[in-house]
Amino acid sequence: MRxxxxxxxxxxxxxxxxxxxxxxxxxxxxxxTEPHARIIGMDISLxxxxxxxxxxxxxxxxxxxxxxxxxxxxxxxPVIARDRVRYVGEPVAVVVADTQAHAEAASxxxxxxxxxxxxxxxxxxxxxxxAPLLHEDFRPISDFYFKGTARxxxxxxxxQDYLLxxxxxxxxxxxAHRIYEHSYSFxxxxxxxxxxxxxxxxxxxxGLTVWSGAQSPTAVQKVLARVFxxxxxxxxxxxxxxxxxxxxxxxxxxxxxxxxxxxxxxxxVKVLLSAEESMLTCRRLAxxxxxxxxxxxxxxxxxxxxxxxxxxxAYADTGPAVAxxxxxxxxxxxxxxxxxxxxxxxxxxxxxxxxxxSIGGPQAVWATESHMDEIAAELxxxxxxxxSRHLLQRGDAVIENLRPLDVDPAAMMDAAVEATxxxxxxxxxxxxxxxxxxxxxxxxxxxxxxxADGSVEVRSMSVEIGQGVRGVLQRIVAATLSQQPEVVHxxxxxxxxxxxxxxxxxxxxxxxxxxxxxxxxxDAVSKLLALASEAxxxxxxxxxxxxxxxxxxxxSVSFRDLFHAAHGxxxxxxxGQASITPRSLDGKLAQAPLxxxxxxxxxxxxxxxxxxxxxxxxxxxVADIGRALNRSAAEGQEEGAAVQGLGHALFENLVFDExxxxxxxxxxxxxxxxxxxxxxxxxxLIENGDGLGxxxxxGMGEGGILGMAPAIxxxxxxxxxxxxxxxxxxxxxxxxxxxxxxxxxx
Amino acid sequence: xxxxxEISVEINGVPVTRSAPAEALLIDFLRDDMGLRSVKLSCDxxxxxxxxxxxxxxxxxxxxxxxxxxxxxxxxTVEGLITDGVLDPLQQAFIDHGAVQCGFCTxxxxxAAKALLLRNPxxxxxxxxxxxxxxxxxxxGYSKIVEAVRHAASA
Ligand code: FES
Ligand code: FES
Numbered sequence: 030m031r032x033x034x035x036x037x038x039x040x041x042x043x044x045x046x047x048x049x050x051x052x053x054x055x056x057x058x059x060x061x062t063e064p065h066a067r068i069i070g071m072d073i074s075l076x077x078x079x080x081x082x083x084x085x086x087x088x089x090x091x092x093x094x095x096x097x098x099x100x101x102x103x104x105x106x107p108v109i110a111r112d113r114v115r116y117v118g119e120p121v122a123v124v125v126a127d128t129q130a131h132a133e134a135a136s137x138x139x140x141x142x143x144x145x146x147x148x149x150x151x152x153x154x155x156x157x158x159x160a161p162l163l164h165e166d167f168r169p170i171s172d173f174y175f176k177g178t179a180r181x182x183x184x185x186x187x188x189q190d191y192l193l194x195x196x197x198x199x200x201x202x203x204x205a206h207r208i209y210e211h212s213y214s215f216x217x218x219x220x221x222x223x224x225x226x227x228x229x230x231x232x233x234x235x236g237l238t239v240w241s242g243a244q245s246p247t248a249v250q251k252v253l254a255r256v257f258x259x260x261x262x263x264x265x266x267x268x269x270x271x272x273x274x275x276x277x278x279x280x281x282x283x284x285x286x287x288x289x290x291x292x293x294x295x296x297x298v299k300v301l302l303s304a305e306e307s308m309l310t311c312r313r314l315a316x317x318x319x320x321x322x323x324x325x326x327x328x329x330x331x332x333x334x335x336x337x338x339x340x341x342x343a344y345a346d347t348g349p350a351v352a353x354x355x356x357x358x359x360x361x362x363x364x365x366x367x368x369x370x371x372x373x374x375x376x377x378x379x380x381x382x383x384x385x386x387s388i389g390g391p392q393a394v395w396a397t398e399s400h401m402d403e404i405a406a407e408l409x410x411x412x413x414x415x416x417s418r419h420l421l422q423r424g425d426a427v428i429e430n431l432r433p434l435d436v437d438p439a440a441m442m443d444a445a446v447e448a449t450x451x452x453x454x455x456x457x458x459x460x461x462x463x464x465x466x467x468x469x470x471x472x473x474x475x476x477x478x479x480x481a482d483g484s485v486e487v488r489s490m491s492v493e494i495g496q497g498v499r500g501v502l503q504r505i506v507a508a509t510l511s512q513q514p515e516v517v518h519x520x521x522x523x524x525x526x527x528x529x530x531x532x533x534x535x536x537x538x539x540x541x542x543x544x545x546x547x548x549x550x551x552d553a554v555s556k557l558l559a560l561a562s563e564a565x566x567x568x569x570x571x572x573x574x575x576x577x578x579x580x581x582x583x584x585s586v587s588f589r590d591l592f593h594a595a596h597g598x599x600x601x602x603x604x605g606q607a608s609i610t611p612r613s614l615d616g617k618l619a620q621a622p623l624x625x626x627x628x629x630x631x632x633x634x635x636x637x638x639x640x641x642x643x644x645x646x647x648x649x650x651v652a653d654i655g656r657a658l659n660r661s662a663a664e665g666q667e668e669g670a671a672v673q674g675l676g677h678a679l680f681e682n683l684v685f686d687e688x689x690x691x692x693x694x695x696x697x698x699x700x701x702x703x704x705x706x707x708x709x710x711x712x713x714l715i716e717n718g719d720g721l722g723x724x725x726x727x728g729m730g731e732g733g734i735l736g737m738a739p740a741i742x743x744x745x746x747x748x749x750x751x752x753x754x755x756x757x758x759x760x761x762x763x764x765x766x767x768x769x770x771x772x773x774x775x
Numbered sequence: 776x777x778x779x780x781e782i783s784v785e786i787n788g789v790p791v792t793r794s795a796p797a798e799a800l801l802i803d804f805l806r807d808d809m810g811l812r813s814v815k816l817s818c819d820x821x822x823x824x825x826x827x828x829x830x831x832x833x834x835x836x837x838x839x840x841x842x843x844x845x846x847x848x849x850x851x852t853v854e855g856l857i858t859d860g861v862l863d864p865l866q867q868a869f870i871d872h873g874a875v876q877c878g879f880c881t882x883x884x885x886x887a888a889k890a891l892l893l894r895n896p897x898x899x900x901x902x903x904x905x906x907x908x909x910x911x912x913x914x915x916g917y918s919k920i921v922e923a924v925r926h927a928a929s930a
Contacts, residue, residue: 030870037878038866038885040813040853044878047812223817223825223879223913272815272879273913304818495877495914661873661919668916669876695818703917704908708900710918 031500031662032519033270033493044270045227045242046301053229053297054083056290057132059122059139060309061114064150064378064688065161066143068112068121075138076124081131085139086123086290088112093292095258101248101280102179103188104168106344106381108256108285114143115163115343116378117689118309123290125298148378148688152317152340155186155375162186163343163376174248174280175468179349188341189349189374193356195429196367198323201332205323209404213320213396214755217340217683218313218676219693220385221700224272225307230288231297236263237288242271244279244492245532250524252281253288268522271494275673276384277311278494279534280347308693311383312683314351314374315340318396320359323367328408330419332367335359337393341374342381348374350468351382355389358735360427361397362438362464362627363419378688384534386670387626387731390465391677391738394628395756398461398739402746412460412743413446427464432620435719435727436653438462441629448649448711449631458647459744461630461736466622467728469537474528474608475545477506477553481592481600483516483577487549490522490530491542496730497662498538502546504658505723509550511574528608536626536728539658543723545609553605560603561586564594617721624720624727627653630671630736634744641764643679643745649711650736655720655727664712666730674737676701682757780843786811787855795842801835802826804842805852813853813882817911824910827883828852834890834909853882856889865889865927874923876914884910888924897928 036042073085088111091097097111098104110121122139126132149155149163167183181188202208228241236259243249246266254261271278283300291298302310316339323331337355341348352374359370372389374382405415421427423437442462449458476488487506491498499519507514520526530542558569561579565572565586573580578587586594592601611619629651636643650671657663680699684691692698718725738756746752751766783792786809795804805811805828817825819838826838829851856863865885868874875881884907891898891906898906903924912920 033878034870034875035862037875037881038853038862038869039857040811040882042878043812044815046816221913223823223877223911224815225817271877273877275913304823495875497876662876665873665876665915665919668918669914670916672916673913694820695822696820700911700913701917702908702911703921704904706917706921 031497042270044272050297054125055129055132056123056125056298056300057136058120061119063143065146065148069144070142072140076135079135081127082135083125083294086293096255099252101174102349103345125294150687152338152375155377175350186376188345189352191353191372193370198332198367198369201367202323206326207324210321213318215316215392217315218681219308220275220277222273225302227301228284228287229299230291238265240267244274249281249284256285265525268492274494275386279384305694312380313385314382316392320396320400333365335370337372339374340377342379344381346383348382351388355393358390358393358465359397362421379685386734394463394735395738402743436627441651444651444713445629445631445649449647458631458633459740461739463628463735465626467536469623470531471618473530473541473545475549477549477605479603481589483588485517487519488527490527491538492533501539501658505547506550536730540722540728548607549605556603626732628732628735630740632740636749641760647709650733651713652732653715654729656718656725667712667733670733672701674734678738678741782846785849799842801840801842802837811852824883827886834887864930868923868927872919872923874919880912
């Protein structure tokens, strides 16, 4: 059983919002009401005099900071706005008080005077030649968090411009029989984790300690070390249970601001955002994608081009990686002899874009899989057959220099079709396929410590965010040490005791941290055998591990007996340690991606012609995950991802009107509810034990989000005669499309 | 302050009398005064159900209920569903069926389901859907939650 579940159902689980530190004060953030403006004055005097107020942090407090701006690809984001704001919601002050209520009350007394600046409300405006610039100079940093450097152009708003190319698209298009071109839009999406962002910071003699619901604690540690001029060894990050993240708590978010408030206050400060504030903190990048495919006289694809423009918001965060991955994810599991995909991400005066489950994936797959069906319809061919004629096979290259495809897309497609066909005619369903290359850095470390009482402690930075990583690590360590899972304890991630790990995201923890703890447990086994061999003067070959201790030549020896024999008292421990690097497993991890995260989705829908309301009737999702390390957790990852995809498809839309967020509050932002979920739901996990992870596992958890929107759109087109190219597919859009269809039908 | 009110409630079977500010919300009273941290704050506007507690067996959003309004009532949180260390069948079913991921929505779902089973021990799927439609889970995709409730009902 997953060790976290008992705590979670019984109310014992401690989340970051439950954590309380001695002497802590509470911070409330004052946020910009302007999308782009100069701050020409700020009056904090009333707030400072208010009940219980400790201090007010503003942009005038730069002397508290060694480095005033931070970022992951560009150092473009001020810890706190100094003289300028770039989006509605940007922090301009933090009011710190003895209680949350006092902080909130006093925060309303801060008066800010703005002088509005011209804005870039949309990506199109940001790309225009005369667009106002959000950032006058670009300060890129390389290999800081993700590998590589963003290819932005100073003097424009473009912070990433990536080109993926092979063959000769131009001559392919010249020789084409037909060329199909369509454009698809995808809005900004809120992560909407149920637990809003929260962090607590404390400066003391030891340095800076931060408790945070962070997915990438070591990235937080690195950025904080720079911002406050501290050695990494003096910045400690502790992560309790996290109430959902989906990328919204990845990289670095509110921690530099909270730490700055604590430094000014001279005491620990907790900042717990409201759900609305979390929606003003980060979002999925919106995109417009134009995709064009050239076909020869036999209906074979000759070439494909894609032009992706992503709205990255006011600060780049990990947006450059999102744009790059969207280009890769636009390719699909198809033979495309000639290819040219350009992906740009631009600054706009909106909430900063950030990682979100399968970065760039849903945007790209929405375009590419809708487009595949549109071409099939033009050719008068069944979409399954059209795809089949172009499908890659296991071992083929999706993108040159990347690992060859490690799944069989045809088998996945068949499984999805099979699960939704059941008595229906094969054509009456929407289908979508996807292949994505997770951006996983194979760098992780772990410590496994065996105590005299037989309990085992595992120290790793993998964050339990609901995916069940603690259960997976527990299972792997128990198996490697031949112990019962119950004796294996996974500690809260804490940089003071666990080795470096890149972070929790991109479907990497079960695989990479799984390998690290497996190796660390193996190291503990060798050390236990060596110790026993010394203490009992027997060959290590005669010793093996058994539940509770060792077997030495048929005799059971408890761990306590072992330490007694070795140390003279029945105390002690053995510490196994290991690191995974790109050179691990004889270099097998060096080539990217470590596995292909793929998806096949199929569905049927019905539509109410009077209202345009669409209902999902049946759905099947297929994932090739190598091996399920915990079946129900793995299914749950697939299902949860697909339902987030359903939100993308039908409901969710972070609307900005001239930079003003119109839907950034739970009341106005519709996420999927139970009544949206059909009873007829199938999750298929393909297990061939062919992954590089423990027991042949591949990573998983993102694929399910990819296929839902295009599968629904394709079902709507086939069965209801309307083709939607803009998300979300709201009743209004569907009804309008149905209405404009009628004249043609009559 | 004279705006304090005295509140007598039975919380998880234990009678409690406290004075609290008249404007104190039930969620703050339960979390901060009573230390019942299973009651989770998310939307703070009665649309997500994370803060659900049972008041005399009925589900209520504690983020929009005054503590004073439960005076004289019986309040139940998931801590109170455990008897002599044994989980309620619903809690066990949520574990067994993988109906929990991050766990932030879980106490609210379990209590909303408990209220349903108290008044309808063998609900249909449609009845489960309508009873739990006011609770949001961003992680699980809901199917396993329905499975868990069906299983607990038939157990
Ligand atoms: S927090 Fe009370 S209903 Fe959402
Ligand atoms: S388990 Fe995370 S919100 Fe439901």
